[in-house]
Amino acid sequence: MNIATSPLRPGTAPALPAPLAPGAPGATGNETLPILRQYLRIAIRWRYVILGAAAACFLLGLIVTLLMTPQYTATSTIEIARESSQVTDFQGVERETSIADQEFYQTQYGLLQSRVLAERVATQLRLIDDRAFFERFGADFDDPAFREANGRFTAAGRPARQRMAGEILLDNLGIAPSRLSRLVEINFTSADAAFSARVANAWAENFIQTNLERKVQATSYGRDLLQRELAQAKQRLDESQRQLVSYAEQQRIINLPSQGAGENATGERSIVADELASLNAALSEATAERIAAEARFRGAARGGRSSEALRNQAINSLRQRRAELAAEYQRLMVQFEPNYPPARAIQSQIDQLDRSIASEEGRVSGSVEAEYRQAAERENALRARVEGLKSNYLDLRRRSIQYNIYQQEVDTNRALYDGLLQRFKEIGVAGGVGVNNISVVDPANVPQRPSSPRLLINLALALLVGLAIGGGLAFALEQMDEAIADPAEVERRLGLPLLGSVPKVEGIAPRDALLDRKSELVDAYLAIQTSLGFTTEHGVPRSLAVTSTRPAEGKSTTALSIATMLARAQRKVILVDGDMRSPSVHHLGGVDHDRGLSNFLAGQDDIAPLTFYMEDLGFTAMSAGPIPPNAAELLTGHRLALLIARLLESYDHVVIDSPPVMGLADAPLIASRVEGVIYAVESHGIRSSMVKTALQRLAGANAHILGGVLTKFEARRGHSGYGYEYGYDYGRTKADKAR
Structure with missing residues (x-):
């Protein structure tokens, strides 16, 4: 990895910037991973x-499934009609439900799951005193309701057992309305297939019966109410009729029943009228007769032959004889x-x-005059x-005003009474017929x-579920795990430039691995040396x-390893053991640390x-x-800086094996005197929070950290997809790897 930093002069120690949060924008060379x-x-x-959580849940599910008691579900299908199928041609007593069908059907679904219906089914099926029923559903027989006398449950606990039986039935009942239809499925589940079918069918039948009973109760209530109203209407009608008859008797008003649409809308007519x-x-007839007689009389008086004379047979016979x-x-x-x-x-x-x-015509003229007079x-x-009757009729009309008022009151009371009586008869018929809007479509x-x-x-x-639990555990562990698992996390979590990663070497000492020019350790540190060559303008820091x-x-x-790689690059290198509390370099040379x-x-x-x-190195x-x-x-004095300056006079590079940072002041003191610091981070072995704290201490000492090296890295334990391990074995034979 190529890491470029600003050039530094030997002996300078710039401050380390604060580590960036994982995935934070601006991290050096870091890009936020896609989600x-x-x-x-x-x-x-x-x-x-x-996989472990999934396997455990899978095995648990298998065991639980095999241990479960088989359950049988019986289904009865009913139809709930929105409007009742009326047998009679009159409306029911109950008010028509609004057009909000959803409210109506939700009410019906609630009634299907009512406690009263459940207890009714339990009573009908005789489950209240059935010990096998309660044993089948695991009832607690320590309850006082299950006390026995002479081998039977006592009657005192019957209400409590009825409630328990209803709750058991409701717990195992399922109501499933069919979408966009009026069909509803009644499902009951139990360990007994025949019992499930009995309960499902009994539930549907009892729901229909309770629906009819509610209608009958509503009809009975309406009939009682109408009966009271009918008695009151009859009393008002009788009082108004007595009042009408009394007034007619006082005023001498005599009316006869009308045979058609007369002048009164009451259906009666008066004698005077x-x-x-x-x-x-x-x-009118007499006037017409008088006019006709007068015309005949006027014609005879003018000396003309009247029509009567012309029509007279005797005169016509005499006239014919004379002719x-x-x-x-x-x-x-x-x-x-x-x-x-x-x-x-x-x-x-x-x-x-x-x-x-002439004599006969005179007689005819006299007769016409007499008829006219008459x-x-x-x-x-x-x-x-007629004039006299008109006066009497007008007087009767004046006296009939109050009579008509009384008559209208009688008619109103009679119409109300007749309507209530008819309604009362209809309710009686409706109560006997039993109109129902629920029917069984498919019995269970x-x-x-x-x-x-x-x-x-x-x-x-x-x-x-196992995968979900495992995923949850993985996320939880990911949040709690602060170990550096991959080389990319050095930069993402710590904000350090990555100089390289070093594989974990087992079964061989690091010194022996360095002596093998084809070992993975040599390849890794050669890559680190290459990265160090880009950290300053003059290459690897001195x-x-x-x-x-x-x-x-x-x-x-x-x-x-860095000292070895630099020495192999024809550089004069000196490795200084700076850990004066736990020295280790002298072991590599086979000497003691007396000097x-x-x-x-x-x-x-x-x-x-x-x-x-x-x-050898x-x-x-x-x-x-x-x-x-x-x-x-x-380390606090100037002797360390003096030592480094004097060593650089004879050597190209001075590499100091510094003590660890946490808990000691040695490392910050040494870091402040060198040109750069290489920070080693153990893969899967150190929490990132501790590393950040240590880096902050170095930053406080104005140390210039060149980058991080991920040590003891195991590619098989890391995250896939990064390809950090491929170069370690490149070009090596199986024999080389086996050495």
């Missing part, structure tokens, strides 16, 4: 936890004189006939009678296969210290006796020297 990759990383890292109508009709005689007389006059005896005889007959005709007198008499059959447990479904659910948060994180191995760094810090100026050469080393009473006091 799916983060989840995938967590799942792969904690895959064994997730009938008589007035009759006389008025007779008056015949007149014709005979005219014939004789043609031949004879008027004195001719036969002529005179005919003339005498004609004269006699004229007198007879018609006029009859008309006048009728007119006088005895189920042939258990509805639960379902092995495959339960195992699938158990597996899903003076550098290697430290860590706590002991045994691989800092000494890192210091040894070393502590001697120089204590005042000895000759450096050569304090060093020893490591021939190709560099010079300086042990820690005798362990001083307080190493920090020796």
